[in-house]
Structures are given as structure tokens and as C-alpha cells.
Amino acid sequence: MIRAAYVSTYLPKKCGLATYTHHLRQAVKSAKLWRGLDPVVVVTDPKEAGDSNDPALWPLMRDQQEAYSQMTRKLNDSDVSIVSLQHEFGIFGGDAGSYILDFVRELNKPLITTFHTVFENPREPYRSIQEEIAARSDRIIVMNRKAIAYLRNSFSVPEDKIAFIPHGTPVPNPELRERYRDQLEWTNRKVIMTFGLLSRGKGIELILEILPEVVKDFPEVLYAIVGQTHPEVKKSEGEAYREHLQQLIRQKNLEKNVVMIDRYIEEEDLIKQITACDLYITPYPGMEQITSGTLAYAVGLGRPVLSTPYSYAQDLLGEYGQLLIPFDDWQNWSRQIKMLLSDRSVLKQWERRMERIGKLMHWPLVGKKHALLFARTVQLTHEKNRTGGKQVVSISG
Numbered sequence: 001m002i003r004a005a006y007v008s009t010y011l012p013k014k015c016g017l018a019t020y021t022h023h024l025r026q027a028v029k030s031a032k033l034w035r036g037l038d039p040v041v042v043v044t045d046p047k048e049a050g051d052s053n054d055p056a057l058w059p060l061m062r063d064q065q066e067a068y069s070q071m072t073r074k075l076n077d078s079d080v081s082i083v084s085l086q087h088e089f090g091i092f093g094g095d096a097g098s099y100i101l102d103f104v105r106e107l108n109k110p111l112i113t114t115f116h117t118v119f120e121n122p123r124e125p126y127r128s129i130q131e132e133i134a135a136r137s138d139r140i141i142v143m144n145r146k147a148i149a150y151l152r153n154s155f156s157v158p159e160d161k162i163a164f165i166p167h168g169t170p171v172p173n174p175e176l177r178e179r180y181r182d183q184l185e186w187t188n189r190k191v192i193m194t195f196g197l198l199s200r201g202k203g204i205e206l207i208l209e210i211l212p213e214v215v216k217d218f219p220e221v222l223y224a225i226v227g228q229t230h231p232e233v234k235k236s237e238g239e240a241y242r243e244h245l246q247q248l249i250r251q252k253n254l255e256k257n258v259v260m261i262d263r264y265i266e267e268e269d270l271i272k273q274i275t276a277c278d279l280y281i282t283p284y285p286g287m288e289q290i291t292s293g294t295l296a297y298a299v300g301l302g303r304p305v306l307s308t309p310y311s312y313a314q315d316l317l318g319e320y321g322q323l324l325i326p327f328d329d330w331q332n333w334s335r336q337i338k339m340l341l342s343d344r345s346v347l348k349q350w351e352r353r354m355e356r357i358g359k360l361m362h363w364p365l366v367g368k369k370h371a372l373l374f375a376r377t378v379q380l381t382h383e384k385n386r387t388g389g390k391q392v393v394s395i396s397g
Contacts, residue, residue, distance in 0.1 A: 001034060002375050005075055007041040007103070008086035010057060014264050016293050017116065021086050023168055027367025028374070039080065041071055043091050063093040068102040076108050081378050084370075085113040087133060089126055096125040104136045110381040112373065113137040118147040118290050120311075122154050131155045139377050141370075143167045144290045144315045163373055167291060168366035169300025169358065170271055180276040189222040190341045193277035195270065195294045197230035200241055203283035203308065203327060208248050208258070210334040215257050218341050223254075226261045226273060274301050278347060279340055282307040285327045300358040304350035306336055320353065 008021035025038055037056040044059040058074070061067045075083060085104070093099040104111060113133055122130060134140060134155050140162045142148060148164065151157040181187045196202060204225060214221050229242055242262065249258050265273070274280060280298035282305070289310045298305050299316060307313040309324035317323050325332050340347055359365075 001036070002032065002081045002371075002378055003036060003079055004028060004038045004082050004084055004374055005041060005078075005080040005109075006038065006084045006086065007060075008043065009091055010040045010042045013042075017086060017088055017091060019267060020116075020168070020293065023363055024084075024086075024367070024370060027168060027363040028371045029367075030364065031367040031371035039078075041075070061093075062091070063099075065093065065099050065102060068093075068099050069106055072103050072106040076106070080109055082110045082112060082374050083107060084374070085111060085133070085137070086116065087113050087130075088116045089129070096129055098125065098129055101129060101132055104133055107136075110138045110377050111136065112139045112141060112377060114141040114143075115147065115151075116143075116291055118142060118144070118150045119154075120146075120150050120288065127154070137161075138381060139163060139373060141165050141373070142290075143296075144312050146311055146315050147290055150290075163369075165366060165369045165373070166361040167293060167296035167300075168363040169297050169361045170267075171362045171364070172275065172301045172355070172358070174275070174302060176272075177275050180272040184273065184276050186222065186276055189220050190218050190279075191222045191224055191277040192279045192281060192337065193224045193226060193273060194281055194283070195226040195265070195273070197227055197233075198225070198242060199230040199233045201284065201286055203285050204245055205248065206283045206285075206327060206330070206333065207281065208245065208252065208254065210330050210337070211254055211257060212252050213334045214337055214341070215254070217338055219257075221257055221341065223258045224261065224273065224277065225258065226265060226270075228262060228264055270297070271301065274298055274303055277303060279303070279337065280305045281337075282310075282313065283327065283333070284308050284310050286310060296361060299354050300361040302351050302355040302358055304340060304347050304354060306333070306340070316357065 006021050006025055009015055009018040011018050011022050021040065025040065029038060039056045039058055041058050041060050043062050045062055058071065060071050089097040091097065119126065134151060134157050140151065140157065142162060142164055143166060145164050148159060148162050151162060152159055194202065194204065207223060211223055229239055233241060242260070249255060274297055280303045282292060282295050285308065287310045289312055292312045295305065295307060295313060295316065306323055306325060307317065308327045313324055325336060340350070
């Protein structure tokens with residue numbers, strides 16, 4: 001019987017990694033058909049301590065270096081079979097999250113690390129941290145096929161040590177689409193949507209600049225900018241960026257065509273909004289983003305999408321290059337949006353194409369892939385310990 005421990009942020013923390021780990025844990029549990037509790041080592045700030053009385057949630061104080069070694073000893077002494085480390089540099093303590101090295105150096109359980117960020121050309125202090133984690137991991141999971149080459153070229157990680165498993169997404173429920181549109185008062189609108197923590201790196205200005213041209217042809221268009229201001233942005237500049245966007249909306253007379261939903265969006269509401277929109281866009285100017293949970297959700301839920309050609313979008317949508325538009329190509333953005341909104345049959349075609357990609361990303365299948373990889377890794381680790389030999393295992397997909 002396999003018992004996995006996850007190392008990550010976790011609910012009720014309001015962050016994408018916490019939500020991802022929650023769904024992964026649930027999906028793996030369902031795939032194993034086992035009711036036992038898999039613990040979560042929850043990276044915790046002092047102000048968050050005590051948020052949960054769940055005995056399966058083991059708090060790890062983020063900024064206490066000794067806590068990382070203590071947690072490793074607790075896991076080593078437990079009946080946990082394998083550890084799933086969900087790695088993002090910003091969630092762990094120390095410079096660039098270096099405290100996690102104390103954890104992996106002392107761990108004597110099989111370790112599978114999911115890298116949520118991988119750089120094509122890593123620099124210090126990130127480079128040496130990721131290199132050591134990769135070396136100490138029994139297997140590595142990435143959600144972007146491009147990351148396989150990045151890890152191989154930067155750290156000489158063997159390809160057979162790396163598994164590509166897509167970012168998990170909810171299973172769509174398209175028959176509820178019209179109900180959701182009615183609830184959101186979007187029934188008579190052509191809705192373009194962007195979701196995420198608001199910051200200057202999201203490319204929102206691009207869409208506001210071209211939107212007046214779209215409105216000329218489609219007065220009923222509505223651009224929904226969904227999400228709170230990023231907490232780090234709010235700390236440094238308050239709501240200056242949101243106010244800048246609001247001023248731009250007024251200058252371009254777009255008050256009737258833009259809605260900014262400034263609140264934390266629970267997952268249930270996010271699924272409703274994505275399902276209800278006509279076109280989902282990620283106009284990010286930066287090209288290195290290796291994963292995007294929001295774009296994954298849109299494709300997983302079968303919505304037509306347009307995006308700038310950043311790394312994750314290229315990997316996910318590469319066979320449909322017409323959906324990838326350079327950030328500074330305003331004319332093409334305007335033309336493609338108008339083309340998609342003008343013909344319902346064209347949108348339907350793109351819905352079917354996105355559904356074909358998205359069916360490989362739904363949590364039940366993603367959970368099965370993780371559960372299989374966990375079980376094989378545990379089995380081969382036991383065999384290696386018995387024989388002293390070296391074993392590798394691969395997973396398709």
C-alpha cells in the first residue's frame with residue numbers, strides 16, 4: 001500500500017500551488033482506490049499557523065531553517081512510502097528558497113519533484129538550488145515538454161528520469177454553460193476573459209488598446225478582467241496599477257465593455273466564469289513562463305483561446321500556431337479576436353479542438369498518471385535497495 005506525502009503550500013491558503021496540490025492529492029487518492037490519508041507538509045507562515053486542526057496537515061515553518069531538517073526526520077521515521085515535492089522557488093525560506101535543500105539532503109524516502117518553474121538559462125542563486133534538487137530526486141515531473149530539454153541541457157538530467165504529466169484541470173460540464181452565462185448576466189454578451197492575480201506582467205493594456213476596434217464591430221463585447229491585485233504588487237504600490245487600468249478604460253470610453261472583478265475567486269466561481277466566456281486570452285508579454293494554470297484550465301474546460309507565444313502556450317497549443325500572437329502585433333490581435341467572435345461555427349470548431357487537447361488534462365487521468373509513477377518509483381527503489389543496482393522507469397504521456 002503506497003502512502004504519499006506532499007510538500008507544498010495547501011488550502012486554505014489562497015494560492016495556485018495550494019489549490020493544485022489539493023486537487024493532485026485528491027486525484028491520486030481516487031486513482032489508488034485507497035481511503036487512507038496522505039499527509040501534506042504544509043509550508044506555513046507564522047500568521048497562518050493554527051489555521052487547521054487536520055492531523056494529516058503537518059506545518060513546516062517557512063522561515064525556520066532547522067524546521068526543514070526536523071520535518072525530514074519526521075518523514076524518515078514515518079510509514080510514508082514516497083514524497084512528492086511541489087517546487088516553486090518563492091514558497092520556501094532562505095535565499096531563492098534554499099532551505100528546501102536541508103530537507104532533500106537528509107530525506108531517505110523516494111523523492112519525486114514536480115518543478116513548476118524551469119528556466120531555459122538558469123542563473124544563480126536559482127541554478128545551483130534546482131540542480132541539487134534534480135540530482136537528489138528519484139524522478140522529476142514537468143508540465144511542459146520544453147522543460148525536459150531545459151533540464152537536460154542545464155543540469156545533464158537524463159531524459160528517462162523526467163516524466164511529462166500535463167497540468168491537471170477540472171472535468172468540463174458544458175451543458176451548464178448557458179445557466180452560468182445567465183447567472184453572470186453574460187447571456188447577450190460576447191465575453192473575452194483574462195484571469196489571474198493582477199500585475200504589470202499580464203499584458204492587460206494590450207487588450208484595452210485594441211478593444212475599441214473590436215467594439216466597433218461588436219458593441220456587445222465584454223472584456224472580463226478577473227482577479228485581485230497580486231499581494232506583492234499591493235504591498236509595493238497599492239492599487240496604482242488597477243487605477244491606471246481604470247483610467248485607461250475611461251479614456252477609451254470602454255466603461256460598458258470592460259468589467260474588473262476585484263476579489264479572490266473561489267475555484268467553483270472560476271470554473272463557472274471560464275465555462276461561460278466565449279474566448280479566453282493570456283496576452284502575457286514575458287516569453288519564459290513554463291506553466292500557466294489559467295491557460296490550462298481554459299483548455300481543459302474546452303474554451304477557445306488566444307495567447308502570446310510564451311513557453312507554456314507554445315507547448316500546449318503548438319499545433320495551432322494561429323492561436324499564438326506576438327505581444328506587439330496589435331493588428332493581428334484585433335483581427336483574430338474579431339474573426340473568432342464573428343462566426344459561432346468557427347468558435348465551435350475551436351471548442352472541439354480545445355476539448356481534444358483538454359481531455360488529456362482532466363484530473364482523473366492526471367491523478368492516475370501520478371499514482372502509477374509513485375507506485376513504480378517505490379517498487380524500483382525497493383528493488384534497487386535489495387540488489388544495489390540502478391533501475392529506471394518511464395511513463396508515457
